């Protein structure tokens with residue numbers, strides 16, 4: 299199911315699977331024809347929360363109906379632990 303979350307680095311509402319796909323792009327200089335990873339994604343520390351379904355979401359249908367997902371709390375200790383596991 300299409301789920302929407304608020305991407306803090308880009309300050310934009312996005313689909314969770316779009317976040318995953320953006321992370322699969324090559325970082326730095328992309329081969330001809332390929333799109334490089336966005337700078338925001340390169341430096342992003344939030345994506346482990348998206349991958350682990352720890353970000354607040356609403357369905358795409360609800361979003362199109364006017365609902366907005368809450369902004370994740372990156373300072374919450376449980377969230378910080380998940381983000382740090384990925385950096386370490």
Ligand code: SF4
Pocket residue numbers: 305306307308312316317318320321338339340342343344345348
């Ligand atoms: S990787 Fe980070 S910056 Fe890129 S879309 Fe996902 S949450 Fe946003």
